[in-house]
Amino acid sequence: MIRIPSFVKNLKPYKAGKPIDELVREKNLDRIVKLASNENPIGPSPTAIKVIQKHVLGLNRYTDPASHDLVQAISRKYSVQPNHIICGHGTDSLLAYIINAFTTESDEVLTSEGTFIGIYVSVRKKGRKLVQVPLKNYGFDLDGIYNAITEKTAMIYLANPNNPTGTMFERTEFEAFMAKVPNHIMVILDEAYTVYAEHNPEYPNGVGYEYENMVVTRTFSKAYGLAGLRIGFAVGPDAVIESLYKVKLPFEPGLLAQHAAVAALNDDDFLDQTTALNKKSLELLEKGFTEIGIQQVPSAANFILTIMPNEQFAATFCEECLNHGLILRHVNTFGIPAGVRINSGTLDETNFALTVIKNVYQKLSGNLN
Ligand SMILES: Cc1ncc(COP(=O)(O)O)c(C=O)c1O
Structure with a gap:
């Protein structure tokens, strides 16, 4: 029998943001928006x-x-x-x-x-x-x-x-x-x-x-x-x-x-377009999170870390968002148990995300009270 070194046995495999195709296979949804892996929403250069x-x-x-x-x-x-x-x-x-x-x-x-x-x-x-x-x-x-x-x-x-x-x-x-x-x-x-x-x-x-x-x-x-x-x-x-x-x-x-x-x-044109869109999308997200009452960390990148009330809430929140076609990233495996990360999207994707997030967050917060 092959001996597997203990450090390999104990490894947790890297879990990436859920691929869009996988979600399409699992759920029967009209629209899927993935804002889970900090990718460029415009496409390739x-x-x-x-x-x-x-x-x-x-x-x-x-x-x-x-x-x-x-x-x-x-x-x-x-x-x-x-x-x-x-x-x-x-x-x-x-x-x-x-x-x-x-x-x-x-x-x-x-x-x-x-x-x-x-x-x-x-x-x-x-x-x-x-x-x-x-x-x-x-x-x-x-x-x-x-x-x-x-x-x-x-x-x-x-x-x-x-x-x-x-x-x-x-x-x-x-x-x-x-x-x-x-x-x-x-x-x-x-x-x-x-x-x-x-x-x-x-x-x-x-x-x-x-x-x-x-x-x-x-x-x-x-x-x-x-x-x-x-x-x-x-x-x-x-x-x-x-x-x-x-x-x-x-x-x-x-x-x-x-x-x-x-x-x-x-x-350079593509990079300018990318950073300009990122700025607008992040502004929309920041404003939306403030209105909904979601705690957030100011960002210098193309995503925002939100802090949910606790780890279980964050897990359920991501699962519920998935059920509505929105893929986000629960960053418990990064060492932030209550953290959920969302990256900037096109303006349409951003508005879609905010609608889903608002519904799900308010529903779950109601359950919390
Ligand atoms: C800080 C940081 N470094 C590296 C990477 C991975 O980059 P690459 O796709 O080039 O492997 C990521 C991707 O999420 C990242 O956030």
């Missing part, structure tokens, strides 16, 4: 679609393992040397590579409670110990994280803006933190939601720093609208990037993903 169509006939060939054209495009856009950039199959993949390459058995990875579940999964999958510091006002407590460093800490994970809370730490706080963290500890700065936050002059744009112990990850899954293609990149010191190439699967990311990402990276 149109220039990316054109490029994908153009390159489909090249699918019989293996991809370029070094993503040459995409690395060059990222290098030009962010003024970063190409040997400081690596592309992968989305941030999730890059996080797994970083943990593989830079931690050993006895090492600990330090982060916050209530942050991106993907890092929890990646650390545990590798059998490493995860150490979590409580959130402070729903944001990363950088002082708390610094104070929790021990001789076993090999890595610190930060997400800015954070998922699922949408909070952002500012430049001065971040720089003070980096100045204190010993430089043998690698800091991962996950910037999946940068496009929504970078207009803020206080936003510490990670790719603009050159810390010798920091690696920044970015994804094309959110604002660029390419979640289904699986593509992201990391920026860090050349020695770090060189090590990541050694652990990366050679033909990742795929051919279409590489070409589409080059196109999407510079599709």
Whole structure:
């Protein structure tokens, strides 16, 4: 009989937001709106679609393992040397590579409670110990994280803006933190939601720093609208990037993903449209939640974390919203038991969501009294 290591036996598989097709199969609904995975509601960048169509006939060939054209495009856009950039199959993949390459058995990875579940999964999958510091006002407590460093800490994970809370730490706080963290500890700065936050002059744009112990990850899954293609990149010191190439699967990311990402990276019209819609949708949601009386956390990203009266209420609330065709994300598995996250949608989707949420919340609150 094959022996399954205990750290694998104890893993909880990653549970993504419910796919639309699954809900269609389960329930007989006229309309389904998914606002559960922080995707771009407009669709993929149109220039990316054109490029994908153009390159489909090249699918019989293996991809370029070094993503040459995409690395060059990222290098030009962010003024970063190409040997400081690596592309992968989305941030999730890059996080797994970083943990593989830079931690050993006895090492600990330090982060916050209530942050991106993907890092929890990646650390545990590798059998490493995860150490979590409580959130402070729903944001990363950088002082708390610094104070929790021990001789076993090999890595610190930060997400800015954070998922699922949408909070952002500012430049001065971040720089003070980096100045204190010993430089043998690698800091991962996950910037999946940068496009929504970078207009803020206080936003510490990670790719603009050159810390010798920091690696920044970015994804094309959110604002660029390419979640289904699986593509992201990391920026860090050349020695770090060189090590990541050694652990990366050679033909990742795929051919279409590489070409589409080059196109999407510079599709400024699409990004402007995306951020403008996000702003309007979030404003509608904030106003709606205030009117309904739902507690919410101010967001710097493309989603809002709402806080329900308790975990059971949050679970029933999400289930009831599903019954009305609205897919939301209960973020108990992220470490926020009463939290429900909703991302921005088209204005029509947002209004639909608010109607469902109002009905369900009021019905359940009535039951609560
Ligand atoms: C903070 C954060 N990092 C990374 C990811 C995953 O990105 P990717 O689709 O590139 O794997 C997400 C997706 O929800 C996220 O919220």
